[in-house]
Amino acid sequence: MARRYDHSREELYEMILNEAHRQVMDGGLRSLSARKIAKEIGYSVGTIYNLFSNFDDLILHLNGRTLDLLFENLSVPPETLDPEDQLRELSMTYIKFTRTNQNLWNCLFDNRLLIRDGLPEWYNKKIDKLLELIEKAIAPLFSSLNSLERHQSAWVLWCSFHGICSLANFQSDNEEATTYAATLTDQLITNYIAGLKVYQPQ
Amino acid sequence: MARRYDHSREELYEMILNEAHRQVMDGGLRSLSARKIAKEIGYSVGTIYNLFSNFDDLILHLNGRTLDLLFENLSVPPETLDPEDQLRELSMTYIKFTRTNQNLWNCLFDNRLLIRDGLPEWYNKKIDKLLELIEKAIAPLFSSLNSLERHQSAWVLWCSFHGICSLANFQSDNEEATTYAATLTDQLITNYIAGLKVYQPQ
DNA sequence: ACCTGAACACCGTTCAAGT
DNA sequence: ACCTGAACACCGTTCAAGT
Numbered sequence A, B: 001m002a003r004r005y006d007h008s009r010e011e012l013y014e015m016i017l018n019e020a021h022r023q024v025m026d027g028g029l030r031s032l033s034a035r036k037i038a039k040e041i042g043y044s045v046g047t048i049y050n051l052f053s054n055f056d057d058l059i060l061h062l063n064g065r066t067l068d069l070l071f072e073n074l075s076v077p078p079e080t081l082d083p084e085d086q087l088r089e090l091s092m093t094y095i096k097f098t099r100t101n102q103n104l105w106n107c108l109f110d111n112r113l114l115i116r117d118g119l120p121e122w123y124n125k126k127i128d129k130l131l132e133l134i135e136k137a138i139a140p141l142f143s144s145l146n147s148l149e150r151h152q153s154a155w156v157l158w159c160s161f162h163g164i165c166s167l168a169n170f171q172s173d174n175e176e177a178t179t180y181a182a183t184l185t186d187q188l189i190t191n192y193i194a195g196l197k198v199y200q201p202q
Numbered sequence C, D: 001a002c003c004t005g006a007a008c009a010c011c012g013t014t015c016a017a018g019t
Helices: A009-027 A034-041 A045-051 A055-073 A083-100 A102-108 A121-141 A147-168 A174-199 B009-027 B034-041 B045-051 B055-073 B083-100 B102-108 B121-141 B147-168 B174-199
Strands: none
Touching: A009 A034, A009 A045, A009 A055, A009 A102, A034 A045, A055 A083, A055 A102, A055 A121, A083 A102, A083 A121, A083 A147, A083 A174, A121 A147, A121 A174, A147 A174, A147 B147, A147 B174, A174 B147, A174 B174, B009 B034, B009 B045, B009 B055, B009 B102, B034 B045, B055 B083, B055 B102, B055 B121, B083 B102, B083 B121, B083 B147, B083 B174, B121 B147, B121 B174, B147 B174
């Protein structure tokens, strides 16, 4: 019917994801809808499918932006700190992020998403950047020969942080959930690092 | 229209959850539908809402059965084993369970579920039973005065196992995901337990 | 008391038709 | 080239009406 060049492809992309962001923040993934996005940005539903191949693809791109947001929040801790204290700083920021952006963060790990052939390259890169923050923090605990162990330890910590925050998010009380997640993360870091020091040669 | 006393309330409950189980196992939560369940068990949609207050409630009860299944799988490890080896045994069974029942297990941690006023009592009890398996395994590492620390450590391990398996489930290759989850869990246990031994008085 | 099924208010997705 | 919106095939949920 109508013909519109009001916005460039890039502008539309931003508008759609901004509106998606808003909807997820407000009521979680369950209140995100392509039809509602279309209505809100003043285009028809079809236009969304011009930009994204399907609804899951839209969510994946929203998640990409969430990973960027998380990365911007997690500033690199000063190298003068112990690995242990660097980890504490990273994890505290992480926990805060998962609580203040609870619905958005939950969206990252939504199991209903159907991703064919694994996650795309550009998405995995964003995760790697986050992982590198941890890897860098614990680097002093490993000799340069043990890059595999260092990498695996970074994964263990990353997964564990995720698990702790993920299960804490089932609690509704914000204050209580945050402090408990902080306590558990603290325990994890203390013991895990102490263990590393026992087993790693230097 | 029709009037049916073919099945008791309890039988209907079982039939519905059995069919739900089947659908989730087959295609994940995204292919679960109240209408499809009704059709499959030969009742109308309305009947489902006679047994469950809403769709989320149905999922919650399905999850209850999954927790039972998991508990039955995780047999208590022999007390003659080290805490460390007991944990390894528990975690290996856990990992295997999450992979062979991937869709069902993912369902436990679905973020789209809306639970008002937190999880119900009967549900939390099932989780506590699982947690106690871990708590029992690590008990020898704590003096009887440190029951709080013991409990927190059990939570840390439980959350971390969850995090590792959860992120491993994003990988599609079954073999590879299982072995990597096993490797990370192994690292976690080794280092965390070593850390506990450093810090716990006995 | 139990069950039905039409009705309601939504979905994601497609694609011929318009400009 | 881009956008529309009707059409399709689904949803969860409710509730008056039937037996």
